[in-house]
Amino acid sequence: MYPRSTRRASVPRRKWEGFAVCGIVGLHLSDPSLEPDLGRLLTPMLTAMTSRGPDSAGVAVYTAPVPAGRLRFSLRTTQAGFDWTALAVHLRESPLGPVEINDWGNCATLVGAGDAPAMIAALHAFAPDLAVVGYGRALEVFKDVGTPAQICERHGIGSVQGYQAVGHTRMATESAVTTEHSHPFAPAADLCLVHNGSFSNHATLRRRLEDLGVRCETDNDSEVAARFVAHHLDQGDDLGDALRRVLKDFDGFYTLLVSTRDEFAVVRDPFACKPLVVAETAGYVAVASEYHALAGLPGIDSARVFEPMPEEVHVWSR
Amino acid sequence: MVTLSCTQSSVREINRALRSQPPGAHVTIVEPRGAHNLAVGLRSDLHITVEGNAGYYLGGLSEGIDVTVNGSVGWGVAENLMAGVVRVNGNASEAAAASAHGGTVIVSGDASLRAGISLKGGTLVVAGDVGNVCAFMAQAGTILVGGNAGEALGDSLYETVIYVHGTVRGLGADARIEELTEADVKVVSELVEQSGFDHIDPQEVTRVASARQLYNFDALKSQRY
Numbered sequence: 001m002y003p004r005s006t007r008r009a010s011v012p013r014r015k016w017e018g019f020a021v022c023g024i025v026g027l028h029l030s031d032p033s034l035e036p037d038l039g040r041l042l043t044p045m046l047t048a049m050t051s052r053g054p055d056s057a058g059v060a061v062y063t064a065p066v067p068a069g070r071l072r073f074s075l076r077t078t079q080a081g082f083d084w085t086a087l088a089v090h091l092r093e094s095p096l097g098p099v100e101i102n103d104w105g106n107c108a109t110l111v112g113a114g115d116a117p118a119m120i121a122a123l124h125a126f127a128p129d130l131a132v133v134g135y136g137r138a139l140e141v142f143k144d145v146g147t148p149a150q151i152c153e154r155h156g157i158g159s160v161q162g163y164q165a166v167g168h169t170r171m172a173t174e175s176a177v178t179t180e181h182s183h184p185f186a187p188a189a190d191l192c193l194v195h196n197g198s199f200s201n202h203a204t205l206r207r208r209l210e211d212l213g214v215r216c217e218t219d220n221d222s223e224v225a226a227r228f229v230a231h232h233l234d235q236g237d238d239l240g241d242a243l244r245r246v247l248k249d250f251d252g253f254y255t256l257l258v259s260t261r262d263e264f265a266v267v268r269d270p271f272a273c274k275p276l277v278v279a280e281t282a283g284y285v286a287v288a289s290e291y292h293a294l295a296g297l298p299g300i301d302s303a304r305v306f307e308p309m310p311e312e313v314h315v316w317s318r
Numbered sequence: 319m320v321t322l323s324c325t326q327s328s329v330r331e332i333n334r335a336l337r338s339q340p341p342g343a344h345v346t347i348v349e350p351r352g353a354h355n356l357a358v359g360l361r362s363d364l365h366i367t368v369e370g371n372a373g374y375y376l377g378g379l380s381e382g383i384d385v386t387v388n389g390s391v392g393w394g395v396a397e398n399l400m401a402g403v404v405r406v407n408g409n410a411s412e413a414a415a416a417s418a419h420g421g422t423v424i425v426s427g428d429a430s431l432r433a434g435i436s437l438k439g440g441t442l443v444v445a446g447d448v449g450n451v452c453a454f455m456a457q458a459g460t461i462l463v464g465g466n467a468g469e470a471l472g473d474s475l476y477e478t479v480i481y482v483h484g485t486v487r488g489l490g491a492d493a494r495i496e497e498l499t500e501a502d503v504k505v506v507s508e509l510v511e512q513s514g515f516d517h518i519d520p521q522e523v524t525r526v527a528s529a530r531q532l533y534n535f536d537a538l539k540s541q542r543y
Contacts, residue, residue: 271431272412272430272431275392275393275411275412290352290354290373290374290392291352291371291373291390291392292351292352292353292354292373293352294352295351295352295371296351305371305390307411307430309449310431310450
């Protein structure tokens with residue numbers, strides 16, 4: 001899908017080989033009174049991880065779900081001055097029917113018919129470069145290149161409300177610094193995955209997924225894990241089972257944070273090569289690559305703080 | 319008594335202020351908020367107290383300091399310590415006391431994976447459990463574990479000796495359990511006294527040391543090369 005030139009554009013990635021650093025943060029709220037503050041709590045967590053990932057960042061937030069039968073699509077275009085109104089008019093006159101679009105320049109959310117494959121095909125037919133960076137009833141995805149602080153400001157993350165959020169700061173080691181290659185990867189409804197590390201057998205697993213009819217859009221290793229998890233959830237696994245399959249099939253270094261509409265889960269590779277700290281309170285579960293990203297959260301001093309051990313799958317549900 | 323706060327000063331400013339203290343000074347660092355690299359590379363007999371959780375490499379590369387952390391620490395506490403004491407009244411994350419040449423690192427809680435990796439002569443005392451691959455390729459020095467040890471304890475061990483008060487889930491390559499001697503009991507007794515971890519009975523620890531079968535590469539061992 002992406003032009004060859006985009007795939008080959010690259011930071012001097014060998015420099016960082018064996019030093020795959022990215023930052024992961026996440027918040028899963030159980031106290032509804034914290035929901036108006038989701039973005040305000042998440043922004044300093046993400047910017048604290050700038051040292052682990054200065055070249056691109058992404059955020060996924062879970063907000064009040066749209067009605068059953070509808071889906072919210074997070075869109076991004078590289079065209080300056082993209083005509084979102086024309087897109088809305090085009091879709092209204094198509095069999096997909098009316099949509100509501102909220103845009104801020106090159107990004108937008110679109111709420112429309114709940115037939116995801118048909119909507120994604122219609123969006124690509126209207127504008128081939130229009131990327132669907134995530135979709136679902138509750139999920140909204142923002143991803144961009146630049147420092148985490150720049151990205152939070154550009155997308156107004158600080159004022160976002162919701163019940164769950166995931167963020168990632170990327171220091172690319174494995175593929176190009178582009179929005180397509182930045183995390184989170186959100187290949188199925190309300191599913192979102194962020195990864196710190198690198199997989200060594202992702203090409204093999206990508207081919208195996210292709211044989212099952214699952215196609216990746218980029219050459220990024222983390223996308224393979226996201227589509228692998230999506231495929232197994234689709235086949236009936238619960239999130240914990242899908243992550244135990246990751247432990248069995250994927251080789252490499254990884255800390256993964258995976259979320260669905262109701263669940264929030266982490267797993268680390270057999271050697272726990274990549275860090276992760278979890279803080280649990282009555283009001284929230286917060287995770288971050290390093291503790292200092294959690295240090296400003298309310299009630300952190302009385303939280304249960306721990307590091308998941310290798311190969312442990314932790315799942316929290318709402 | 320000098321007090322420094324991580325909310326008011328950067329790590330570099332704090333380390334610079336520590337370096338400018340007269341010998342024997344007492345300094346308290348408050349609100350560490352998980353900051354990395356606190357009290358690193360110091361060469362004096364400073365007494366430093368950290369009130370709260372610190373980040374990576376606390377006290378690393380230092381020679382002669384006496385640090386107490388009232389909280390937990392991140393990866394690589396006292397990495398490459400040369401001399402002095404680093405005491406953690408909490409848990410230590412991965413690679414505690416990695417490559418420490420000298421000094422003593424005392425952890426009152428648990429230490430995570432790879433504690434004492436590549437130890438080069440320092441001493442590590444952990445009151446609780448240690449994670450997998452403790453003392454990986456450790457070359458010299460002593461490790462005392464007051465709780466249980468995880469998998470692959472002492473993998474590819476050189477001359478470091480490990481004492482475990484609890485259970486050993488698994489030994490690494492070339493690590494073996496050896497008979498406890500009177501000299502061992504004396505070493506452990508001294509460490510118990512220094513750390514105050516008196517739940518450890520020096521007569522009841524397991525000694526783990528190298529079988530020294532990996533010291534030399536034997537090209538004729540298998541003719542398949």
